[in-house]
Amino acid sequence: MTATKKNRGPSWxxxxxxxxxxxxxxxxxxxxxxxxxxxxxxxxxxxxSLGCDAIWLNPCFESPFGDAGYDVSDFYKVAPRxxxxxxxKRLFKEAHKRGLRVCLDLVAGHxxxxxxxxxxxxxxxxxxxxxxxxxxxxxxxxxxxxxxSGFSERDGAYVTNFFHFQPxxxxxxxxxxxxxxxxxxxxxxxxxxxxxxxxxxxxxWLDAGADGFRVDMASSLVKDDTDFKETMxxxxxxxxxxxxxxxxxxxxxxxxxxxRAIAAGFHIDFLIHFNDxxxxxxxxxxxxxxLFRFFENIPPSFFDSKGQGDIRVFLDYYxxxxxxxxxxxxxxxxxxxxxxxxxxxxxxxxxxxxxFTFLLTMPGVPYIYCGDEIGMRYVSGLISKEGGYNRTGSRxxxxxSSGKNAGFSTAKAKDLYLPIDPTKNRPxxxxxxxxxxxxxxxxxxxxxxxxxxxxxxxxxxxxxxxAEKNYYPFIYRRxxxxxxxxxxxxxxxxxxxxDIRPGKLSPNPMSLFSHGSxxxxxxxxxxxxxxxxxFGIFKFDAQ
Ligand code: GLC
Ligand code: CA
Numbered sequence: 001m002t003a004t005k006k007n008r009g010p011s012w013x014x015x016x017x018x019x020x021x022x023x024x025x026x027x028x029x030x031x032x033x034x035x036x037x038x039x040x041x042x043x044x045x046x047x048x049s050l051g052c053d054a055i056w057l058n059p060c061f062e063s064p065f066g067d068a069g070y071d072v073s074d075f076y077k078v079a080p081r082x083x084x085x086x087x088x089k090r091l092f093k094e095a096h097k098r099g100l101r102v103c104l105d106l107v108a109g110h111x112x113x114x115x116x117x118x119x120x121x122x123x124x125x126x127x128x129x130x131x132x133x134x135x136x137x138x139x140x141x142x143x144x145x146x147x148x149s150g151f152s153e154r155d156g157a158y159v160t161n162f163f164h165f166q167p168x169x170x171x172x173x174x175x176x177x178x179x180x181x182x183x184x185x186x187x188x189x190x191x192x193x194x195x196x197x198x199x200x201x202x203x204x205w206l207d208a209g210a211d212g213f214r215v216d217m218a219s220s221l222v223k224d225d226t227d228f229k230e231t232m233x234x235x236x237x238x239x240x241x242x243x244x245x246x247x248x249x250x251x252x253x254x255x256x257x258x259x260r261a262i263a264a265g266f267h268i269d270f271l272i273h274f275n276d277x278x279x280x281x282x283x284x285x286x287x288x289x290x291l292f293r294f295f296e297n298i299p300p301s302f303f304d305s306k307g308q309g310d311i312r313v314f315l316d317y318y319x320x321x322x323x324x325x326x327x328x329x330x331x332x333x334x335x336x337x338x339x340x341x342x343x344x345x346x347x348x349x350x351x352x353x354x355x356f357t358f359l360l361t362m363p364g365v366p367y368i369y370c371g372d373e374i375g376m377r378y379v380s381g382l383i384s385k386e387g388g389y390n391r392t393g394s395r396x397x398x399x400x401s402s403g404k405n406a407g408f409s410t411a412k413a414k415d416l417y418l419p420i421d422p423t424k425n426r427p428x429x430x431x432x433x434x435x436x437x438x439x440x441x442x443x444x445x446x447x448x449x450x451x452x453x454x455x456x457x458x459x460x461x462x463x464x465x466x467a468e469k470n471y472y473p474f475i476y477r478r479x480x481x482x483x484x485x486x487x488x489x490x491x492x493x494x495x496x497x498x499d500i501r502p503g504k505l506s507p508n509p510m511s512l513f514s515h516g517s518x519x520x521x522x523x524x525x526x527x528x529x530x531x532x533x534x535f536g537i538f539k540f541d542a543q
Contacts, residue, residue: 014458028409037083051447071112092209101211110161122152131190134159174225212250232264239265262329278317307492334367360446501525
């Protein structure tokens with residue numbers, strides 16, 4: 001069964017707010033300098049206090065950590081540095097007690113070269129796992145895909161999915177080349193066996209209490225699948241398993257092509273820095289474009305006080321995908337993640353508040369990357385850790401307090417997973433807790449509003465009211481039933497105003513939460529006047 005309007009999956013998803021926990025950097029409870037699962041458990045009340053009701057936990061399974069755990073060597077075992085399987089089950093239980101759900105990270109496309117499957121597959125003698133990975137049949141033959149030759153006595157090169165130690169699991173080729181018999185069709189029993197194995201891994205953790213999976217590189221499974229038809233078929237099959245066995249669990253894609261991912265069966269897809277500059281054009285600052293080489297030829301970010309961005313770069317792509325997925329699944333625009341520069345890079349707290357106002361009032365499912373809620377900075381100049389390279393600066397430890405190591409760990413500073421942001425006035429949870437004007441409390445207000453007003457949630461309709469090429473502000477309407485809410489954001493430092501016609505609405509709108517913006521009735525509608533770096537959330541009731 002594929003996703004249809006009738007079958008949207010679990011109803012809790014539409015109004016969920018997720019928090020991404022990067023376990024190694026979150027809270028260390030045993031003084032070894034690395035965050036751990038008991039640390040996540042200790043902070044569940046904090047996560048709940050943000051208004052979040054779901055967690056995405058980055059990979060916590062056994063791994064040589066060449067890519068920070070995205071190189072799994074045992075999918076059924078928690079990495080000892082994070083704790084035990086019993087700790088993970090305790091996390092599920094403690095989270096559920098507090099009304100929080102916990103989703104794990106499924107690295108479905110590859111494993112570590114240390115995985116016993118791969119070691120078995122690398123043997124010369126034919127065995128059950130010979131085809132578990134994509135191998136060519138000669139070390140001298142190019143695979144037409146990134147591949148490594150000379151790994152073992154087996155004559156052939158293995159295809160990689162990411163770094164050299166992340167061999168691609170074999171789900172087959174969309175159109176196998178008859179001249180290359182090592183390219184197996186998707187329905188080959190050995191490719192189907194890989195698929196079944198992934199299902200079993202999901203079943204194992206869902207049975208243990210997990211609430212779903214975020215799927216790493218979800219579009220990468222079937223090879224040479226230019227139109228993604230076979231990849232989509234594969235996920236439809238996975239989704240069918242969810243629908244029949246785990247109807248309350250959620251399937252989240254790292255695909256960044258919502259129209260495809262949701263048609264394939266995912267409940268949520270992230271709109272991030274892949275495939276199109278839409279997400280990049282919102283937030284990604286100039287240093288990031290240079291450092292990460294993302295879409296170098298796009299206009300400056302829209303959420304930038306210089307005011308030179310273009311909301312249409314985002315909106316044209318977003319609307320196309322929104323219309324195609326409406327009623328079938330959700331697009332998530334995250335505050336950031338462990339792979340990109342921190343949202344705080346190049347932004348003041350006031351600018352971050354405007355960005356958060358947008359993120360928490362858009363349709364879909366908001367995701368807050370741990371630390372973004374206090375405006376943690378990107379720490380530049382760090383030596384790469386566990387395959388982080390320039391991503392390392394977004395993975396530094398959480399800054400809880402003014403205590404030792406910012407309250408993250410009691411270890412010696414040199415033994416920490418990564419150094420703490422050395423900046424003198426680095427933000428901490430402790431100081432922001434007591435400041436009603438802090439970013440942390442701004443987020444709490446926004447998540448409360450989102451919960452109180454279903455029009456702002458995942459199911460509310462979305463319609464732009466003012467979104468002009470190269471102009472500010474950006475104004476949109478969210479509607480559900482009799483409730484209409486108008487949101488206006490002006491990330492630029494310039495004062496601006498805009499005329500809007502939100503339809504037939506009551507003459508007395510109420511400001512739910514605003515800063516520097518006012519609304520005045522005109523002959524034909526309303527005029528919103530906005531100071532530089534301001535926002536406004538106004539509620540209208542139907543007449
Ligand atoms: C995803 C992860 C990233 C990882 C890569 C390879 O993009 O988010 O951290 O390095 O996949 O698994
Ligand atoms: Ca620890």
